[in-house]
Amino acid sequence: xxxxxxxxxxxxxxxxxxxxxxxxxxxxxxxxxxxxxxxxxxxxxxxxxxxxxxxxxxxxxxxxxxxxxxxxxxxxxxxxxxxxxxxxxxxxxxxxxxxxxxxxxxxxxxxxxxxxxxxxxxxxxxxxxxxxxxxxxxxxxxxxxxxxxxxxxxxxxxxxxxxxxxxxxxxxxxxxxxxxxxxxxxxxxxxxxxxxxxxxxxxxxxxxxxxxxxxxxxxxxxxxxxxxxxxxxxxxxxxxxxxxxxxxxxxxxxxxxxxxxxxxxxxxxxxxxxxxxxxxxxxxxxxxxxxxxxxxxxxxxxxxxxxxxxxxxxxxxxxxxxxxxxxxxxxxxxxxxxxxxxxxxxxxxxxxxxxxxxxxxxxxxxxxxxxxxxxxxxxxxxxxxxxxxxxxxxxxxxxxxxxxxxxxxxxxxxxxxxxxxxxxxxxxxxxxxxxxxxxxxxxxxxxxxxx
Amino acid sequence: xxxxxxxxxxxxxxxxxxxxxxxxxxxxxxxxxxxxxxxxxxxxxxxxxxxxxxxxxxxxxxxxxxxxxxxxxxxxxxxxxxxxxxxxxxxxxxxxxxxxxxxxxxxxxxxxxxxxxxxxxxxxxxxxxxxxxxxxxxxxxxxxxxxxxxxxxxxxxxxxxxxxxxxxxxxxxxxxxxxxxxxxxxxxxxxxxxxxxxxxxxxxxxxxxxxxxxxxxxxxxxxxxxxxxxxxxxxxxxxxxx
Numbered sequence: 001x002x003x004x005x006x007x008x009x010x011x012x013x014x015x016x017x018x019x020x021x022x023x024x025x026x027x028x029x030x031x032x033x034x035x036x037x038x039x040x041x042x043x044x045x046x047x048x049x050x051x052x053x054x055x056x057x058x059x060x061x062x063x064x065x066x067x068x069x070x071x072x073x074x075x076x077x078x079x080x081x082x083x084x085x086x087x088x089x090x091x092x093x094x095x096x097x098x099x100x101x102x103x104x105x106x107x108x109x110x111x112x113x114x115x116x117x118x119x120x121x122x123x124x125x126x127x128x129x130x131x132x133x134x135x136x137x138x139x140x141x142x143x144x145x146x147x148x149x150x151x152x153x154x155x156x157x158x159x160x161x162x163x164x165x166x167x168x169x170x171x172x173x174x175x176x177x178x179x180x181x182x183x184x185x186x187x188x189x190x191x192x193x194x195x196x197x198x199x200x201x202x203x204x205x206x207x208x209x210x211x212x213x214x215x216x217x218x219x220x221x222x223x224x225x226x227x228x229x230x231x232x233x234x235x236x237x238x239x240x241x242x243x244x245x246x247x248x249x250x251x252x253x254x255x256x257x258x259x260x261x262x263x264x265x266x267x268x269x270x271x272x273x274x275x276x277x278x279x280x281x282x283x284x285x286x287x288x289x290x291x292x293x294x295x296x297x298x299x300x301x302x303x304x305x306x307x308x309x310x311x312x313x314x315x316x317x318x319x320x321x322x323x324x325x326x327x328x329x330x331x332x333x334x335x336x337x338x339x340x341x342x343x344x345x346x347x348x349x350x351x352x353x354x355x356x357x358x359x360x361x362x363x364x365x366x367x368x369x370x371x372x373x374x375x376x377x378x379x380x381x382x383x384x385x386x387x388x389x390x391x392x393x394x395x396x397x398x399x400x401x402x403x404x405x406x407x408x409x410x411x412x413x414x415x416x417x418x419x420x421x422x423x424x425x426x427x428x429x430x431x432x433x434x435x436x437x438x439x440x441x442x443x444x445x446x447x448x449x450x451x
Numbered sequence: 452x453x454x455x456x457x458x459x460x461x462x463x464x465x466x467x468x469x470x471x472x473x474x475x476x477x478x479x480x481x482x483x484x485x486x487x488x489x490x491x492x493x494x495x496x497x498x499x500x501x502x503x504x505x506x507x508x509x510x511x512x513x514x515x516x517x518x519x520x521x522x523x524x525x526x527x528x529x530x531x532x533x534x535x536x537x538x539x540x541x542x543x544x545x546x547x548x549x550x551x552x553x554x555x556x557x558x559x560x561x562x563x564x565x566x567x568x569x570x571x572x573x574x575x576x577x578x579x580x581x582x583x584x585x586x587x588x589x590x591x592x593x594x595x596x597x598x599x600x601x602x603x604x605x606x607x608x609x610x611x612x613x614x615x616x617x618x619x620x621x622x623x624x625x626x627x628x629x630x631x632x633x634x635x636x637x638x639x640x641x642x643x644x645x646x647x648x649x650x651x652x653x654x655x656x657x658x659x660x661x662x663x664x665x666x667x668x669x670x671x672x673x674x675x676x677x678x679x680x681x682x683x684x685x686x687x688x689x690x691x692x693x
Contacts, residue, residue, distance in 0.1 A: 004678065004679075004682050005648070005682055005685075005686070006641075006644070006648055006650065006682055006683055006685075006686040007644070007686070008637075008640045008641060008643045008644040008648070009637040009640065009641060009650065009683060009686035009687060009690070010637075010686050010689045010690055011636030011637050011640070011690040012636065012689070012690040012691070012692065019636075019640045019643070020640070020643055021620075021643040021644050021645070022644060024645070024648075049678050054681070054682075054685065057682070057685070058685050058689075061685060061686055061689045062689055064689070065689040065690065065692070066692075096692070100688050100689075100692070101688075175692050176692050179692045
């Protein structure tokens with residue numbers, strides 16, 4: 001490797017990175033065959049004296065020059081996925097290389113076309129968006145798009161729109177600005193914060209949206225690329241992320257409420273003294289009816305649940321598991337979107353506000369159905385609206401929830417005041433409400449409820 | 452250049468502190484081209500000049516302590532060598548003796564060096580011309596330098612006389628002061644890497660001078676060769692970002 005790369009000579013950073021001796025490891029020109037570990041100063045690069053090896057080495061040297069080296073320089077961003085950040089940074093590096101006169105067209109190892117085909121076959125729109133950015137402007141870009149087009153020709157228009165938007169974002173920036181490592185007022189490197197992060201934000205939301213297929217969807221997708229515009233529909237729920245930081249207190253049992261009632265049969269003899277004292281010899285125990293259940297509360301919009309309301313609910317059902325949910329639209333898995341309000345005699349110490357959107361209705365209902373109910377029902381406090389992870393109403397997702405409601409006899413109520421009645425098994429929501437109600441009605445019109 | 456790059460490396464802080472503390476026997480070792488000799492000649496020297504010896508396999512004892520020189524008409528005169536001169540410098544208080552490339556000294560020369568660099572109490576030498584015994588002055592100090600990467604490569608007897616050994620892995624920031632701005636940072640760290648990719652301070656000065664007249668590409672090719680020159684330019688272009 002003699003004389004092929006000089007990482008120690010890369011200078012000019014202004015973010016406190018300390019240059020030192022680098023460890024060189026042999027790498028290759030193939031994708032993933034070269035990398036740069038700034039923390040431990042390990043550089044893995046190809047050592048050939050061919051032009052491709054030289055550009056690959058220059059790519060890694062550019063990382064040494066401009067990429068963040070501390071975790072605190074890249075604080076978690078709820079709108080950005082790690083993968084999007086990684087690919088946006090690749091784009092910035094390749095752009096800097098091109099501006100410095102390196103032939104980035106050589107950055108292509110032949111795997112891009114079949115890679116594009118495989119991703120398109122798997123329907124991995126999100127990864128296609130990310131990978132496109134990682135290879136944008138290099139020799140790999142057109143091959144990758146060819147691969148995608150051969151399987152999903154309708155997706156390419158959206159990808160081209162994204163490319164155009166990203167190129168417009170960086171078109172007016174000079175190379176020094178692109179690679180500026182000065183720390184801003186919040187201690188983050190300027191180039192990374194002003195170039196990589198906004199692009200990563202764009203591709204996070206674009207990749208999380210559903211792939212635009214028809215003219216209408218493409219129009220919505222293109223609009224979503226504009227600054228401060230609404231995200232395009234994703235058509236999927238977000239994964240549930242529980243808030244583990246909620247403080248709880250142990251709730252004093254309600255006076256007069258008995259969780260276990262004497263019974264003449266059972267598996268464990270709870271009250272042996274009753275064999276002598278009770279004429280009916282009710283020595284076994286059974287759980288009180290109506291003491292349990294799972295209450296799922298849609299806290300989207302401005303719906304808060306106060307501590308008093310929780311207390312009222314628990315006075316009706318002390319053993320109930322109460323869970324609230326609301327997804328922050330577009331959140332990339334950073335902001336919790338579900339929280340336990342009461343469980344096993346413990347109750348949340350403070351009220352918990354929602355995050356504007358629904359976004360996780362289906363996954364939370366499925367989670368609730370897996371929980372022990374202590375003889376009670378699953379009650380869903382909802383306005384009957386269901387939205388995707390970008391907070392767009394979605395027919396498919398509404399139907400998915402309606403099927404859950406119908407199949408598992410989930411009781412839908414409009415507000416907390418109706419929960420007590422629902423716990424007692426009384427029908428409180430007359431007629432249908434919301435999209436889910438309409439879907440439910442449609443299902444019931446085709447599939448008679450035989451229960 | 453970033454502020455941190457201007458900061459003096461720990462090795463130089465150590466050297467300055469040790470010499471300022473009056474430690475009279477210091478060994479500087481490490482990669483070439485980092486300014487060890489320059490520092491040995493200048494740092495911590497309150498007054499007087501330093502005497503310098505460059506060791507080679509051909510170095511003789513006479514070149515260390517002195518030799519008889521013909522003065523004409525069949526007469527000879529004793530000329531003191533740099534070791535004895537440094538003993539006597541500063542009006543007899545002693546000066547600085549700098550011994551470069553000490554690991555290259557032959558056995559004979561090394562034994563003389565050991566005698567010359569011994570402690571003030573032990574070292575003494577008899578002038579063959581006058582017959583007088585001479586001792587090093589109280590301020591006499593010795594700084595030895597070597598490009599050896601490892602202390603193990605230095606003779607044990609020498610290491611014993613030089614208990615303070617400091618590895619110099621980078622040039623002193625003052626040593627790059629007259630380089631062009633874009634080369635200062637790289638020059639400070641060019642010696643940090645493995646031996647096969649070190650770029651010495653001297654090379655940077657030569658590159659700076661040459662590129663002003665011939666352009667960077669040609670200067671790099673002339674100094675480092677085609678492939679290495681290109682690789683060095685690639686790394687430097689990252690720093691400049693233009």
